[in-house]
Amino acid sequence: KAKLAILISGRGSNMIALAEAARDPACPFEIVRVLSNDPAAAGLAEAERRGIPIWAHSHKGLKRADYDALLDAELRAAGAEYVALAGYMRLLSPGFVAGWAGRMVNIHPSLLPAYKGLDTHNRVLAAGDAEHGCTVHLVTAELDDGPILGQARVPVLPGDDEESLAARVLAEEHRLYARCLADLVSR
Ligand code: GAR
Secondary structure, eight states, rough: OOOEEESSSOHHHHHHHHHHHHHHHSEEEEEEEEESTTTTHHHHHHHHEEEEEEOOOTTTTTTTHHHHHHHHHHHHHHSEEHHHHHHHHOOOOHHHHHTTTTTEEEEEOOOSSOSSSSSSHHHHHHHTOOOEEEEEEOOOTTTSSSSSHHHHHHHHOTTTHHHHHHHHHHHHHHHHHHHHHHHHHTT
């Protein structure tokens, strides 16, 4: 099986979805490490509960490239072959990204190239869009850029607020991410 590491900064629901998918014997990847730049990230406890080794180290006080070098060393030590960003809310240094070219993926809560960056659900609501969704893409040096591996669409419904729309998108994220990773590692 392909060895996958997951980077999180928060609750880690996408990480949990990947961990659940990996329990299927037919799943072509296994999760070797969950890493976080926030030692208080709620997802870390969820990873531990599932028996996944964790690594947590705050980025505070470190230059971006120095922090990313720590991250890279830990990923290599863990034997990771692929890296999935799952709500990892830090920009990555160009050198780090280059070292994982073609093997690092991100999930973003919009139909890229629309709505790069933060606060996507509110921006979709403000624009009056009829449709929204999520995207899994290979990570390149540009934020929320890079070749698209898959997308899932949801309708924006009358009466939606940020919470209801985010929940509808998140349910699709959880399905899409495992599917795209399985495809990528099977290429
Ligand atoms: C997810 O919706 C993910 O797409 C988004 O953060 C959330 C993390 O939730 N990522 C980004 O906005 C990246 N720019 P999770 O911690 O429950 O997976």
